[in-house]
Amino acid sequence: MSGGASAAPRPDHASLFARRSGQFRPSPVRAVFEIALQPGMISLAGGNPDMSVLPHELIAELARGIVAERGPEVLQYGSGAGIGRLPGLVCELMRLQGAEVTPDRIQITAGSQAGLDLVTKLFCDPGDVVVAEGPTYVGALGVFGSYEVEVEHVDVDDEGLDPDAVAERIDALRAAGRTVKLLYTIPNFHNPTGVTLTEARRRRLVQVCAERGVLILEDDPYGLLGFDREHRPPSLYSMDPDTVIHLGSFSKIFSPGLRIGWIAAVPAVRARLQIAAEAVTIHPSVLGQELAAQYVGGEHWRPALDRAVALYRSRCAAMMDALAAHMPDGVRWTRPAGGFFTWLDLDPRALPHGDLLRRAVEHGVALVPGGACYADGRPSTSLRLAYSAASEADIAEGVRRVGQMLRD
Numbered sequence: 057m058s059g060g061a062s063a064a065p066r067p068d069h070a071s072l073f074a075r076r077s078g079q080f081r082p083s084p085v086r087a088v089f090e091i092a093l094q095p096g097m098i099s100l101a102g103g104n105p106d107m108s109v110l111p112h113e114l115i116a117e118l119a120r121g122i123v124a125e126r127g128p129e130v131l132q133y134g135s136g137a138g139i140g141r142l143p144g145l146v147c148e149l150m151r152l153q154g155a156e157v158t159p160d161r162i163q164i165t166a167g168s169q170a171g172l173d174l175v176t177k178l179f180c181d182p183g184d185v186v187v188a189e190g191p192t193y194v195g196a197l198g199v200f201g202s203y204e205v206e207v208e209h210v211d212v213d214d215e216g217l218d219p220d221a222v223a224e225r226i227d228a229l230r231a232a233g234r235t236v237k238l239l240y241t242i243p244n245f246h247n248p249t250g251v252t253l254t255e256a257r258r259r260r261l262v263q264v265c266a267e268r269g270v271l272i273l274e275d276d277p278y279g280l281l282g283f284d285r286e287h288r289p290p291s292l293y294s295m296d297p298d299t300v301i302h303l304g305s306f307s308k309i310f311s312p313g314l315r316i317g318w319i320a321a322v323p324a325v326r327a328r329l330q331i332a333a334e335a336v337t338i339h340p341s342v343l344g345q346e347l348a349a350q351y352v353g354g355e356h357w358r359p360a361l362d363r364a365v366a367l368y369r370s371r372c373a374a375m376m377d378a379l380a381a382h383m384p385d386g387v388r389w390t391r392p393a394g395g396f397f398t399w400l401d402l403d404p405r406a407l408p409h410g411d412l413l414r415r416a417v418e419h420g421v422a423l424v425p426g427g428a429c430y431a432d433g434r435p436s437t438s439l440r441l442a443y444s445a446a447s448e449a450d451i452a453e454g455v456r457r458v459g460q461m462l463r464d
Contacts, residue, residue: 076182079201088413091422098454101422103247103396104445105308109363111356118350122343134342136334137326138164138318142349146304146318149352153279154290155297161320163329166340168277168305168317173199174332175273175301175319179237180205185229186273188240189217191399191429191438193247193275196240200431206234207431214390216253217241219260226268238273239265243292245278245395248429248440252393255289262292266299277305280361282394283369293320301325306348308396309361314344368396374448375441375455382459396444399426402462404437412436419464421457 088101122130137143143159150157165171172195180186182204188196190209200207208229210221226236241261243253253261265272274292282288293302302320310316319329333339351357372392379389379398386403412425426438439458443451 076202076204088422088424091417096420097422098420098450099422100441100446100454101424102445103442106367106445109360109367111360114356115351119347122346130343130346134339136330136339139342139345140349142345145349145353153288154294157320160323161326163319163326164340165317165319166337167315168303169195171303171317171319172196174329176200176203178328178332185234185236186238186240187225187236191248191426193242194428197431209430212249212251214251216251216257217261219257219264223264226270236270238271240273242275244276244289245392248397249399250390250392250395250397258292259295262295262299266296272300274300275303277308278395280309281365298322310348310351314348316340316344316348368444371443371448371451374451375443378452378455382456384462396442398441400439402437415461419457419461421454
């Protein structure tokens with residue numbers, strides 16, 4: 057530029073952000089993952105599946121065969137709805153929880169988190185209300201916030217959501233002029249509390265929402281991870297497929313890295329979800345879908361899943377024993393029947409001074425403070441502990457450190 061010429065103005069990016077961007081906040085759970093990598097830290101934070109139970113050589117051979125034999129097809133663009141036999145296999149998985157589903161109701165997604173985003177985008181306008189368990193899945197709060205949806209919590213007890221409390225909350229919200237679109241629930245081995253909705257409450261909850269014209273968004277990544285292999289609670293979708301939209305995932309029963317999940321919904325809704333998905337991802341990974349179909353459709357999947365559940369059952373028992381040995385008086389915790397988590401309610405009179413996560417890190421353990429699991433960001437008087445990815449020795453030592461933190 058010639059001498060004396062002024063520099064071109066630079067855009068003020070922050071002033072140009074959309075209003076909704078204020079809801080884009082770092083996940084408190086993801087932030088804990090970085091802390092967990094510090095030397096000497098024991099992590100009871102992340103709800104990760106244990107990948108050691110998988111037959112890695114078999115999976116590698118399956119992937120090699122798919123690419124070698126069908127490379128031009130699986131490395132190309134694919135259908136936005138899902139390809140090959142995967143939707144049919146999803147229907148078989150859902151039958152394990154009592155649901156009769158046909159492939160025209162299955163929308164394959166880039167993980168169930170994408171499914172949660174799609175359903176929210178399709179049904180919710182800014183200012184609409186989603187009723188959810190209190191506490192609830194942190195990732196769901198991020199999605200609802202990004203679409204400027206308001207979350208109203210209904211507390212859970214040891215049997216899950218109370219349907220009558222849900223009915224009262226929906227009626228009160230509508231009486232106040234607010235629009236309730238969805239009830240969001242994780243009925244099986246709930247994240248973060250680990251509790252499971254009883255069958256009687258499931259039927260009543262579906263009835264409550266159907267009578268009020270409120271859709272149920274059933275998020276069920278843990279449904280096949282029950283410690284009792286003989287009995288699986290029926291899915292909410294199996295009770296009323298017109299009222300319930302079901303989210304499923306291969307992340308906990310196979311691989312989270314593949315990012316393959318699904319939505320089950322009535323055909324008219326499924327078609328709209330496909331259009332919404334194509335606008336963002338075009339389609340889920342073709343190679344990932346083919347690998348999931350070959351693995352889950354083969355003979356090795358169920359034995360690997362049984363090994364995983366046995367491992368989680370043993371680790372959960374180790375955590376229950378450690379909690380009984382090391383928690384001070386006034387601490388309560390849930391006793392999961394499956395899944396990855398337990399939830400601790402602390403005595404407010406005996407809370408450590410300062411931020412719970414910071415104090416935990418000072419004691420060499422990473423965990424998720426309970427306040428992160430509420431839309432209103434309330435002060436933490438609770439903790440989520442995960443046992444799925446930690447050894448029994450680390451569980452025992454990590455819980456001992458938590459107990460020491462609460463005593464100090």
